[in-house]
Amino acid sequence: MSLPTAKKIIETRAVTKRFPGKKTLFGTASFVSAVNEVSLEIRRGETFSIVGESGCGKSTLARLLVRLLHPSDGAVLYEGNDISTLSETDMRRLRKDLQFVFQDPFSSLNPRMTVGALIEEPMKVHTRLTRAERRRKVAELLGKVGLRAAFANRYPHEFSGGQRQRIGIARALASGPKVIVGDEPVSALDVSVQAQVINLLEDLKAEFDLTLILIAHDLAVIRHMSDRIAVMYLGEVVELAGNDDLFDRPLHPYTRALMRAIPIASPHGRSMNATLTGDVPSPLDPPSGCRFHPRCPHATDLCVSEKPVLGQAGGDRTVACHHWKEIADTAESAVREPPRSDTAAKRFALFRERSQQQEPTTAGNI
Template sequence: MNAPILQARGLMRHFITNKPLFGAPSIVQAVNGVDFEIIEGETFAIVGESGCGKSTLARLLSHLIEASEGSVIYDGREISGLTGAELRDLRREMQFIFQDPFSSLNPRMTVGALIGEPLRIHKIGTPAERRAKVAELLRKVGLRPEHADRYPHEFSGGQRQRIGIARALATGPRIVIGDEPVSALDVSIQAQVVNILEDLKDEFGLTLIIIAHDLAVIRHVADRVAVMYLGEIVELGEAAEVFAAPAHPYTEALLSAIPIPATGARKVQTKIEGDPPNPISPPSGCRFHTRCTYVQDICRTERPQLRDMDQGRRVACHFADNMSLEGIRTDNQARPPAVARRFARYSAARASMTANTESAKLEKEE
């Protein structure tokens, strides 16, 4: 396994709202105590509902915004507080693909100028070499070299996102962060852009960090996945394991919402009731307990820690060790041996917890 190229340690970002007429200003806990590491060469996905803090976390990792607390370590070096030439060097090795390909491109600049701008800023090559580099990058993302003389408004959304990808690759970065890179595109175009990212990752030896809420896309491209809820990571592990056997109720509910083809296979739908709580005043204990199907008394009072399970899984749930969350499995799917063992070990405990929950509901109704 390769060494970690990027690490987050106790990372927090709190925003202060406008001060009201009376009283103190409120604090929005956008990212709250995040810890993880990203291995060089992998595709690492961060997923969750809108407003859970994914984009804020991506901007913290790339030093587009400063952290309130904690640290980001890139290639063994703390990057918080970098300025001037050191920050410029970091930008060369860590590039960003934004969600909206149109608003991220200057409409007054030609495509050639947009892609060549990072080369000019970092003083890479002569003018002739930069033009040749721009033409090469356009070919690699599926566009033609003559497109360099056109403006962003002359392209479709998918083509504009390809331009954004070419611009991100111009400086030869080691890490590329995509903040919802395909969510603004038609479904028919999303697969093309995802395939381009995967091909370029292999060709250039990139480390990809993908921010997304479309789990159907993440399922096919990610090596590992981190699930965020209300500013915290609630589950982290190998993508294949997380998708096959979610160990957190929130992950189970997200995965059960993925559409499946009409093949006759049955699918258990796990619904999340209500809206996410206000990040200004998050719930006590587990932040998900107000919407959790399996909530118990301890969930309301004690915050679960993100702790290690087997095979590199980390889960923030009091009952992750004794509850099977089989939400999206269908009867005709073959289970890997490790997953089958987990289901056998936890099935009795889950049945007991479900029975206790239903009994509590009946007593409350009576």
């Protein structure tokens, strides 16, 4: 189902990204398809998450969405305009709308620049604010992310990981963006700090009317924040659904395996079903047909010979599996009910309550 342009902010059309591999004895180079013919529509104002195993192409796709990487094939559209073919000059004008929060808060900040200079830099490029106005804006943004205005004169090495990620978020907000992409923005942080940064992102999304695109491994985080979720495997989207639909009734065998891998404290809630066997195939030589078939317990000859198309599966969800209907009908009882958001919600609510009890100036001690 295609959405009107007014309702979607980013769209990909069969976007593919190939990286050159090692050269052979005869001088020809092999290619790795990190992202393979992915078509998505991201709606204005939603939180859209991309999940999957390490190496499945999540981060590459995230960079393609804001054109930090050029696609090898296909197109990426922002507000209906193809940005994959824009010149660097034209793309520079759009850069203020599309900002990125990187995974590593230690290496994503220039250690030679003060925090104030880091946050002020996007304003110099994308706004016409005076120096005094930029300084006031820096102080305001530091307050928005729970840090003291006086921190503007310090350097990144003087801060903890949680503080640095807050600085990265403030820098992303400095240009007044419409879209923020977070590439595993909390995976390098302690659990308590993760919850506070996640709650901060949710608050800022509402305040600044942002569209959030999140890459994450922690499915509890994904369920807590997301409106819709895309599941990737070996460079391809295998299932796309709303939050509750995906967690309550996963359709693709790979999505079911991800749900079974979620740890549960209660022994009564544990699944007796085996998790996936075998390793992820090499992207240099992906399997024929369905790329998941070597690890899928439901694979047939059709899966080996014919690639499934990402098709409608009822309502607002799509799935790329030849046998998802039979699997959903016959194997429903074999899949452990995925943990609902109760535990995760309680965990995040507790940290939100604690952080709200603190003064804004002490939040910088995280």
